[in-house]
Amino acid sequence: MLSFGALATKVFGSANDRKLKPYAAVVARINALEPEVAALSDEALRARTDEFRKRLDGGETLDDLLPEAFATVREAAKRTLGQRHFDVQLIGGMVLHEGRIAEMKTGEGKTLVATLPVYLNALTGRGVHVVTVNDYLAARDAAWMSAVYKFLGLTVGTIVHDMNDQQRKVQYACDVTYGTNNEFGFDYLRDNMKYADSELAQRGHYFAIVDEVDSILIDEARTPLIISGPLDDRSDFYTTIDVFIPKLNDEDFELDEKTRHVSLTEAGNEHVEQLLSDADLLKGESLYDVENVSVVHHVQQALRAHKLFLKDRDYIVKNDEVVIIDEFTGRMMSGRRYSEGLHQALEAKEHVTIQPENQTLATITFQNYFRLYDKLGGMTGTAATEADEFIDIYGLDVVEVPTNADMIRLDEDDEVYRTAKEKYRAIIELIKDAQKRGQPMLVGTTSIEKSELLAELLKKDKVPHKVLNARYHEQEAHIIAQAGVPGAVTIATNMAGRGTDIQLGGNPDSSRTGSRRRRKRARSPRPKRSRSSAPRSPPTSPKKKRQALDAGGLYVIGTERHESRRIDNQLRGRSGRQGDPGRSRFFLSLEDDLMRIFGSERMDGMLKALGLKEDEAIVHPWINKALEKAQAKVEARNFDIRKNLLKYDNVMNDQRKAIFDQRRELLGDADLNETVAEMRRYVVDDLVAQAIPEKSYAEQWDIDGLKEQVHNIFDLDLPVADWAAEEGIAEAEIHERLIKATDERAAKKAAEFGPQIMRQIERAVLLQTLDGLWREHLVTLEHLRQVIGLRGYGQRDPLNEYKSESFTLFEQMLARLREAVTGQLMHVEIAQQDDVPPLDAAELPPMEAHHIDPTTGEDEFALEAANAGPASGGTSAAKAARVRKAATAVNPADPSTWGKVQRNAPCPCGSGKKYKHCHGAYS
Structure with missing residues (x-):
């Protein structure tokens, strides 16, 4: 008997069915255009790109162009890749274009789907970013899909780790740019540390499509991107x-x-x-x-x-x-x-x-980086279980796109054993049986240690197998491609196999040599061979494929449940691609982590009482439902943790956006005279307010302190005491005289140096002072974040306390900025105009990029991000060695041997002062 919910779904359709309904009419329009577009010559098809752009300039919208643009891309893919987008792939493309997440099962051709919205949005000329999980996939997908884009007249770029800033700028200038989440995020941070518009690599954040969106926006988003550098001594x-x-x-x-x-x-x-x-x-x-x-x-x-x-x-x-x-x-x-x-x-x-310790020079979470984009889309095989987090954090709706062929995989109920030993014995017996029948098997574990434990047990029983530990992404792709060979046994952690399908029968050409040949061919258009929609690999052996099909397709085994249903679904999704048969089953024991957390002791007692014998398992749909509820509880807890961390980061993010936006304005503003003048007047306001409190008597005024501050900051010796002694003098009059005197002092400086030199000095002082104070502010916020939790003991909300005090610290930083910039500009002296270096030649501090992998705790980016580019400097140790070697050729008495000295570095003359306060000072 159907429940009320199931009955309502049967009558009215599910919420996802209602989301899909509007796309059917658009798919029909695209299909109706196919004969007309297919009749066009290559030149006429390519010319449609210019036509679309003219129509956009004429006032049409991307939605108006969508049916014709999608039909154009479909035809281009047929001619270059020999692939034709299925109707469900057209739906996936529309979901991405609307700024949603398309959940598409493994093997449904997500790489090809992305070409549709990427082409459409690239017509605007604002640049589209395609984000992948590693460099290998970024390079592979860019080389593969560039055949379609270049055929239609678009340029394609790829961002990989070993590029300098100039190379990155060229790649970002392309219509379509592929890269990893880490590279895009670090480039954003580095751009906001540069001193000239011409040095910026990125050109904005218009539209991005995130592949494996659940991995990037949820799993990897647990730790921030950090650029750090040495702290002052x-x-x-x-x-x-x-x-x-x-x-x-x-x-x-x-x-x-x-x-x-x-x-x-x-x-x-x-x-x-x-x-x-x-x-x-x-x-x-x-x-x-x-x-x-x-x-x-x-x-x-x-x-x-x-x-x-x-x-x-x-x-x-x-x-x-x-x-x-x-x-x-x-x-x-x-x-x-x-x-x-x-x-x-x-x-x-x-x-x-x-x-010396390292300090954070710049940092951002993936949550806040990807929210910079005007429009964001994502695709993955598993997103529905995290739909609440996607909508809450990113405003991304999840749409489940149906498969092209019906899913016929058999998902069996879990088998629960009392001990891990019994569980592993059952798994090994099943593997042996499947191997005899020629059925390929993929065995998923939750950690590398458990992969190695299972491999050791199989080795004892002399069962041939391969272990995949996700260390080298390119090797990983080739190994996983062979997991469909009849009788193959592949053990993989949950991180393995991303971006590559398991094809029944295996891949005869997936060796290293074959893969190099494939990559070489991918650079030129491929001949039209098939109408298969999934990303193609070399043809499988028909005999082996038939053998694997007859054995029941790929058998996926999970050695335990992960705390997230999404990871389990990723593993299951490897089987049953494109209508292939397949099976999946999870084996559990009461000693598994998830079972222990949710009270396996009580269940163990119950199973003993029921007379469960050794090597016997309990199997029932109710257990599956209970486990899914337990997983949902853990997912909710993890979501709350991420959400709470994000609340704190959002406080810093508001300040970061304000500073970065201000910095961009300063870079683009040719004349900073008004900005500097406004800061100078603010400083006078603050000094007068401190020395002459509102509604105070003349006897309460701190005139001596005001005179001293005016001398220290503005380099002016003014008769402030005489002004205050005048009968009937008011605060406003003293304020006005100070404004006039400081403006005259600034004008005299500008006349002395000339407008061009003065503007150059203003920009240098303003940006470098802002950067220094912002870095100090980041350190202070880190320290505040560590101690703010103690406020909870005083019945005060730590988050509200953090918001309040971080805002106070931010205001204080801005006040120090105004005072420091004003003071430096009022004291600046140059012996010769040639001594003023151009600002775009200013060196960035030594930098290291860091992102901790939440699953392993390892730093993915423990490489030096040197000034010329993030990888060109080598490791910190290597750079230090180069510095020590270079130091031997430096003569402290001869500045010509010093080379380029960073302003915060010790002066090579040996004075013990920083370079900027010694030979590097404006004098």
């Missing part, structure tokens, strides 16, 4: 803070060795405040005033270094270095360093040389 500060910690008494801190946590008590706060105040390091009255966030961070790290970390247990001191000891193996971990200043605190404690 703060060894004195670490040493100063370190001196205070031994002075604390036992009642000044609480230590919990079990959780490895230490914190100051109320008495400890007062004691530290007094120590800091005596050393003139405390701003304001309280240690926890917002101005002291960085001080609090350093105090806490020093406290941890002294009270939680023991010498010769957690670390040793060797060759003037603090070397970490692994707590499990007891081995030294040379080269590893604690983050967030903890390692520097340990170095200060042990009185060894304090190595």
Whole structure:
């Protein structure tokens, strides 16, 4: 008997059916155009691109052009690739064009689907980005699909890791640009650190299609992209803070060795405040005033270094270095360093040389990067289970596109065993049976360790197999392509096989040599051979394919349930492509992680009571439903974690957008005189407001302080005390005189240098000061984020506290910016006009790009992002070696041997000052 929900769906159709209904009429219009378009010559078909662009300029919209444009792309694909888009692929293309996510099963030809909306949106000339999960897929798909784009007169670019800035700019200037999520994100961050419009690589964020959208926007979005660089030397500060910690008494801190946590008590706060105040390091009255966030961070790290970390247990001191000891193996971990200043605190404690720490120069989450695009589309085989997150975070609706051929894969109920040993025995017996029958098998595991465990068990039983651990993406694609060979056994983690289909019968030419030949052929148009819609590979052996089909198609086995239903569906989706037969089944034990989390002890007792014998399994649809509910709970929890982290990042994102937008305006503005003048007047406003509070008496005015500040900032010696002594003088009159005097001083400077030189100096000072303060602000926000959670103990919402205090810090940063820029411009002197370097020649600081893979914890981008390009500098160690080698040729007494010196680097003359304050200063 049908439930009310099922009955309603049967009568009215599902919500997804209603989404699909409007597309049918457009598909009919595209199909009706096919005979007319097919009759065109190659030249006439190519000429339609210019015609479409003229019609767009004439006022037509992309939606008006869609049927004709899609029909044009379909015909171009037939002529170049020998492939014709199926009707369901046309639907997928329309879903992407509308800025939605198209869920299309594995083998349905998503790579080809993307050509439809990419071509249509590229007609605007604003550039379309196609985002993939790795460099191999970006290069492969760009080379493959460029046959269609180039046939129609579009240019195609590819962004890969080993490119310099100029090469990237050329690729971004193309109509269509393929690349990875990491590369697009890092290029955005790097562009917002450059000093000239001409140096920018990207040209905007109009439309992007994200392949494997669930992997990129959910899995990889758990960790941000970070560009970091060396922090200014703060060894004195670490040493100063370190001196205070031994002075604390036992009642000044609480230590919990079990959780490895230490914190100051109320008495400890007062004691530290007094120590800091005596050393003139405390701003304001309280240690926890917002101005002291960085001080609090350093105090806490020093406290941890002294009270939680023991010498010769957690670390040793060797060759003037603090070397970490692994707590499990007891081995030294040379080269590893604690983050967030903890390692520097340990170095200060042990009185060894304090190595500089890295600071965040720029950072962004994938959530906030991809929300920069005017329109965003995505495609994947598994998105429906995460539909709520896509709509909530990105505003992306998920549409399930039907398959071209009916799905006939048999998805069997899960088998649940009491122990992992019993489960693995059952899996191995099933593998042996399938191999005898010639049925190919794909065995999915949740980790590399479990892949290797299963491989070892198969090896003992002498069962031939291949293990795929997702280390090299190109090898991965070739191995997974052979998983359809009759009797093949392929063990893969959930990260394996992306972007490649498993074809029954295997791929005879998927060796390295064959793949090189295929890539070479992909650069030129392919002859028309077939009307198959899925991305083509070399033909499979008919005999082997028939053997695999007769054996039942690809058999997918899951060795346990993943905490996300989407990952399980990805594994299942490898089988049953394009109407092929197939089977899938998951094997579970009560010792699996997911089962343990949801109370397997109680179930174990129940199964014993029911008399479940060894090697017997319990199989029932109710278990599947219960497991799916458990997975849904874990997914909801993970979503809440990501959403909460995003709330904090959104606070920083608002500030980042304001700074980056302002920076772009400064780069594009030819004359910054008005901007600088406005900042100068703001500084005067602040100085007057501080010295002459509103509604105060003349006796309360801080005239001496005002005079000193005016002298320090504006380099003016004004008779401020005489003005204040005038009878009846008002605050407004003093303010007006200061404005007039400072404007005259600025005008004199401009006349002295000349307008052109002055504009150059203004731009250099403004941008470089802004960058320096923004980087300091990022460090402060990191420190604030780490300590803000403690506000919860005071019944205050940490997020609201973070919003409030970060806004205060942002306002303070802007005030410091106005004061610093004004002060530098008022004091600037140049001996010769030739001494002023062009701003676009200014060096970016040494940079490293980082993105932590959430599944492995490994840094995907632990390579130097040097000034000429992210990969051209090599690793940090390599660059340091080059710097040391170059230093031997430097003569401190001869500036001509110094080469290009970064402004924040120590001056090569040996004075001990920074270059910008010594020989690099405007003098």
